[in-house]
Amino acid sequence: MRHSHLFIPTLKEDPAEAEAISHKLMVRAGYVRQIAAGLYIYLPLGRRVLHKINQIIREEMNAIGGQEVTMPVLNPAEVWQQTGRWDAVGEEMFRLKDRGGRDMCLAMTHEETMTWLAAHDIRSYRDLPQTWYQIQTKLRDEARPKSGVLRTREFTMKDSYSFDRDEDGLDKSYQCHLDAYKKIYERCGLKFYVVQSETGMMGGSGAHEFMAPSSAGEDVVALCDSCGYAANVELALSVPKTPTFSGWTYEEIATPEKRTIEEVTRFLKLTPDLFIKSILLMADHGPVLALVRGDQTLHEKKLAKFIGQHRTAEKDEVKKALGVPAGFIGPMGHKIRIIADRSLQEGSYVAGANKEGYHVRGVTSKEHFKNAEFADIHTAEAGDGCAECGKPLRTERVIEIGNIFKLGTKYSAPLKAQYLDESGAEKPIVMGSYGIGPARIAAAAIEQGNDENGIIWPLSLAPYDLLILPVNVKDPATMETAEGFTTALEKKGFAVLIDDREERAGIKFKDADLIGIPYRIVVGEKNLKDGMVEFKDRRSGSVEKIAVADAIHTVEQRLVMEA
RNA sequence: CGGGGCGUGGCGCAGCCCGGUAGCGCGUCUGCUUUGGGAGCAGAAAGUCGGAGGUUCAAAUCCUCUCGCCCCGACCA
Numbered sequence: 065m066r067h068s069h070l071f072i073p074t075l076k077e078d079p080a081e082a083e084a085i086s087h088k089l090m091v092r093a094g095y096v097r098q099i100a101a102g103l104y105i106y107l108p109l110g111r112r113v114l115h116k117i118n119q120i121i122r123e124e125m126n127a128i129g130g131q132e133v134t135m136p137v138l139n140p141a142e143v144w145q146q147t148g149r150w151d152a153v154g155e156e157m158f159r160l161k162d163r164g165g166r167d168m169c170l171a172m173t174h175e176e177t178m179t180w181l182a183a184h185d186i187r188s189y190r191d192l193p194q195t196w197y198q199i200q201t202k203l204r205d206e207a208r209p210k211s212g213v214l215r216t217r218e219f220t221m222k223d224s225y226s227f228d229r230d231e232d233g234l235d236k237s238y239q240c241h242l243d244a245y246k247k248i249y250e251r252c253g254l255k256f257y258v259v260q261s262e263t264g265m266m267g268g269s270g271a272h273e274f275m276a277p278s279s280a281g282e283d284v285v286a287l288c289d290s291c292g293y294a295a296n297v298e299l300a301l302s303v304p305k306t307p308t309f310s311g312w313t314y315e316e317i318a319t320p321e322k323r324t325i326e327e328v329t330r331f332l333k334l335t336p337d338l339f340i341k342s343i344l345l346m347a348d349h350g351p352v353l354a355l356v357r358g359d360q361t362l363h364e365k366k367l368a369k370f371i372g373q374h375r376t377a378e379k380d381e382v383k384k385a386l387g388v389p390a391g392f393i394g395p396m397g398h399k400i401r402i403i404a405d406r407s408l409q410e411g412s413y414v415a416g417a418n419k420e421g422y423h424v425r426g427v428t429s430k431e432h433f434k435n436a437e438f439a440d441i442h443t444a445e446a447g448d449g450c451a452e453c454g455k456p457l458r459t460e461r462v463i464e465i466g467n468i469f470k471l472g473t474k475y476s477a478p479l480k481a482q483y484l485d486e487s488g489a490e491k492p493i494v495m496g497s498y499g500i501g502p503a504r505i506a507a508a509a510i511e512q513g514n515d516e517n518g519i520i521w522p523l524s525l526a527p528y529d530l531l532i533l534p535v536n537v538k539d540p541a542t543m544e545t546a547e548g549f550t551t552a553l554e555k556k557g558f559a560v561l562i563d564d565r566e567e568r569a570g571i572k573f574k575d576a577d578l579i580g581i582p583y584r585i586v587v588g589e590k591n592l593k594d595g596m597v598e599f600k601d602r603r604s605g606s607v608e609k610i611a612v613a614d615a616i617h618t619v620e621q622r623l624v625m626e627a
Numbered sequence: 628c629g630g631g632g633c634g635u636g637g638c639g640c641a642g643c644c645c646g647g648u649a650g651c652g653c654g655u656c657u658g659c660u661u662u663g664g665g666a667g668c669a670g671a672a673a674g675u676c677g678g679a680g681g682u683u684c685a686a687a688u689c690c691u692c693u694c695g696c697c698c699c700g701a702c703c704a
Binding site for chain 1: 633634638639661664665695696698699702703704
């Protein structure tokens with residue numbers, strides 16, 4: 065392909081709106097343009113990358129027996145009403161009415177329509193198992209689109225759905241997907257983790273996420289290098305280090321105007337792990353007091369599993385519910401529900417005295433908050449002990465590039481997706497759902513592969529395998545050689561881009577680095593006189609002179625070896 | 628939805644506090660020179676200063692409202 069025939073609008077400067085490296089580079093290198101918040105145009109290069117990712121996904125999905133289908137993006141309300149998600153989802157779903165006034169929505173995922181299909185056309189255990197997938201547009205009215213292509217309002221997703229007769233079948237389908245996903249990300253050249261995850265709005269009994277480490281990510285995972293425990297911090301269990309307790313007797317201490325843990329620790333010259341942080345939350349069923357250790361952070365998603373939807377209480381609500389000004393709450397003597405972090409079961413702590421200007425020390429669970437329920441509600445932090453093996457955990461910021469869920473019968477039951485077993489009994493189909501975000505794979509690959517000059521693609525994702533760069537297009541010998549390479553290598557099946565623009569060498573080199581094609585042949589007049597050209601590896605930066613006569617053979621070997 | 632920031636030629640920005648001629652760099656177009664890491668010189672085109680209202684003799688600049696984009700948080704199949 066000739067560069068002069070392609071639309072590759074590169075930019076010398078970073079776009080003002082971009083923060084994430086992948087976002088800056090995708091825009092600068094001419095892969096995407098943003099038309100509105102969370103809505104992107106994929107330019108020729110960007111489209112090629114997505115296409116390559118989608119092909120890898122297709123191959124691996126087909127390899128586990130997946131069958132590609134296409135679901136409509138525009139959905140009738142009924143199916144969503146039947147599963148309850150029409151009401152459960154809220155503002156994140158784009159809704160509209162057709163000309164007849166019927167409620168419709170733009171699909172944000174396709175459990176409903178896939179299950180509808182299964183309900184209509186799967187009758188017998190003989191029809192099972194099935195795995196259906198699509199690579200299709202999803203629309204979500206995101207509260208906050210961000211980080212370029214990482215969180216958008218319209219995006220394509222590979223989503224697949226497995227249909228089995230029972231849990232055993234589901235386990236097999238789930239495992240097949242897990243293995244296929246690993247292959248997909250490996251082929252995409254990504255560093256990634258498989259971690260335990262929340263089931264979120266999908267519901268269901270088990271879930272994993274595939275996470276690509278990157279500072280641009282929105283999630284954090286806790287990892288144990290010792291036993292391999294890996295989980296999203298939304299659910300990661302950890303055992304904080306036990307502090308050294310003093311043999312305090314229960315007594316009040318005056319702490320005038322010292323409200324925050326930081327203020328009180330400084331005032332009393334104690335470490336924060338000897339404090340109890342008492343946080344009042346307003347849940348649907350009334351106020352709840354949450355207790356975590358002073359050095360820990362309450363994880364509201366963990367807490368939500370016990371008390372449901374909630375928010376932190378306002379100052380006057382604290383006063384009203386507990387009769388104590390905020391900043392001096394202690395766990396003692398309250399009638400309301402108390403959820404305490406497990407780490408507080410042992411030890412003697414400092415806590416608010418339930419009295420303005422005072423704290424107390426010597427607070428223990430056995431004497432002072434016997435009525436509390438104990439659970440892991442703190443955020444796992446680096447250095448905490450692994451809940452499995454006790455060794456220290458580390459944490460890492462990651463991009464979620466895929467997830468897999470065991471749905472069970474959450475969707476098949478309401479949509480009546482049933483089959484008849486051998487004995488003629490009607491049973492609900494047992495389902496799984498599995499997602500991959502191709503654009504996130506592309507962004508993660510850039511986050512993990514770039515330098516100060518631009519993108520460094522893995523060969524498997526690069527828009528072109530090889531760039532031929534004739535330094536001076538006006539030199540006939542140069543062009544003859546360069547075009548000869550292009551034709552010969554294209555015939556061999558490689559995707560070749562020749563930079564035939566009448567630009568200065570500097571511009572072409574800069575653009576080449578920016579765009580990030582993994583290999584480059586530079587055809588220059590001086591080298592050509594000696595029968596040589598340069599072969600450059602974008603990743604290592606290494607340059608070697610190779611004979612014109614050997615060039616095609618050398619390149620072919622190199623590319624085949626890497627592929 | 629809460630907090631913060633920003634909207635000025637295609638792109639990146641200055642000007643705004645302290646009202647009075649719209650400016651810089653890059654890009655684009657023309658010509659000449661140059662030609663292996665984002666060239667030089669000369670010339671040119673291109674801006675309702677996000678929008679609406681107001682204050683004023685006069686508004687990019689001050690006031691009010693509004694729209695958009697980005698960041699932090701909440702939210703997130």
